Amino acid sequence: MKLKKMEISERVVQRLTEYLSILKEVRKQYNEINSIELAKIMNTTSAQVRKDLSTFGEFGVRGKGYDIDNLIEIITKILGIDKINNVIIVGHGKMGEMLSSNLDVLGEGFKIVGIFDKDKNKIGKTAANNLIVQDIQNVDEFIKNMKNNSDTRIEMAILAVVKEQAQIAAEGLVKSGISAILNMTTYKLELDKNIKVVDMDISAKLQELNFWRINNISEKI
Amino acid sequence: MKLKKMEISERVVQRLTEYLSILKEVRKQYNEINSIELAKIMNTTSAQVRKDLSTFGEFGVRGKGYDIDNLIEIITKILGIDKINNVIIVGHGKMGEMLSSNLDVLGEGFKIVGIFDKDKNKIGKTAANNLIVQDIQNVDEFIKNMKNNSDTRIEMAILAVVKEQAQIAAEGLVKSGISAILNMTTYKLELDKNIKVVDMDISAKLQELNFWRINNISEKI
DNA sequence: TAGATTGTTAATCGATTAACAATC
DNA sequence: TAGATTGTTAATCGATTAACAATC
Helix, strand or coil, X not given: CCCCXXXXXXXXXXXXXXXXXXXXXXXXXXXXXXXXXXXXXXXXXXXXXXXXXXXXXXXXXXXXXXXXXXXXXXXXXXXXXXXXXXXXXXXXXXXXXXXXXXXXXXXXXXXXXXXXXXXXXXXXXXXCCCCEEEEHHHHHHHHHHHCCCCCCCEEEEEECCCHHHHHHHHHHHHHCCCCEEEECCCCCCCCCCCCEEEECCHHHHHHHHHXXXXXXXXXXX | CCCCCCCCCHHHHHHHHHHHHHHHHHCCCCCEECHXXXXXXXXXXXXXXXXXXXXXXXXXXXXXXXXXXXXXXXXXXXXXXXXXEEEEEECCCHHHHHXXXXXXXXXCCEEEEEEEECCCCCCCCECCCCCEEEEHHHHHHHHHHHCCCCCCCEEEEEECCCHHHHHXXXXXXXXXXXXXXXXXXXCCCCCCCCCEEEECCHHHHHHHHHHHHHHCCCCCC
16 A cells, blocks of 8 residues: 655544544444544534545445445555554553553554563562463564564564653663654653654543533634 | 633643743753753754743733743643542553553653553452452443542543444543543544544654655754 | 743644545 | 536645844
């Protein structure tokens, strides 16, 4: 799939993940959908739906709409979750445990292939997904051993350490070859700009929500 | 604090939560900061920092910059986390358990005052934070009993049920008086527009991250 | 006062939307 | 063909940034 490089905005990618989730839901009842119906569920305009999708190609049929299965397949490919992407979990506290024990939370397309912690009491224990928690000191060797086979290669990490360890842990991961980090800590990582970081901060989201609640003004969409 | 209603964008509020997190970190070393330094950590421009802050008032000193403690206090107030906001957790699976056992995850300003589930095996058990898991059928009574005292009133819920139950559970909460929901499910809730919803979808964030990784283009800031 | 940095205006940039030709 | 809905262009709207007067 060819993407017009540098021309895709963060917003479009975010909406793409929303479209996918909605389409999977709607598919339970329907085979087809048009931009007007999809826009309604998304709380946006049909023009935006069509524009977003047309960023990646022509997937609709004029006069008819979109085939839902087709759209699901295409978005799945665009997001790279048509194949399994290996992920390691770094930090096996409450958050890390939730991730390794909750089979559904990562969704399709991702597989946890390693769990690391620095706590001697946790190292060696078997997590709910049957992986053994490894010493964070061995993460470099682990990643490098896996990197020569595209099926085992690891480029993504979920960072679930305590805030205080976030920066140093992230730097170590980058040195070992990790190029994408889902940052579950509240620490704002400062890394080389070719490293992709997406932040996932529950307390920040709660703060946002609270702001809108107490100010009782409608969020712009 | 007076806000110019309807004139605050979602982006500004999101950045406000980031400023707060960064300022708390920087405060460990410094007392003051200027818009240039703050912008550098935020990966944005000093103009944006000043514009964002000036949305809410004049907090800086010309020629000097901002007093960090002062800024922290102000943002804390704007986000309404200078007081305790009561929250209930609905759904006590892996995600709900993580939330009720991880003391830090909600951050300051929020307090879990109730945990609800519909699973008979969970109801009556004591969670890690010493609250007893209650039958979801009692949530309406619980919320209504609390609502006449501003210290006990509950307006926020964290929705951590399985996707299939999300819509129906959310509708119930709204009927009981909940006006703000942090939605941890992948289901796109459809509720009255005066109900505030913030989505927190780990799989969606992973998908986003994966997109940027495989396309290796820089996200716009 | 001179130097520095804010707060704000105006210019720019980018994202959303309306409108419509293309076409199923 | 007539009706419907896409894909895309052009217009609009909103957010970001540059620039600078205000002022500490």
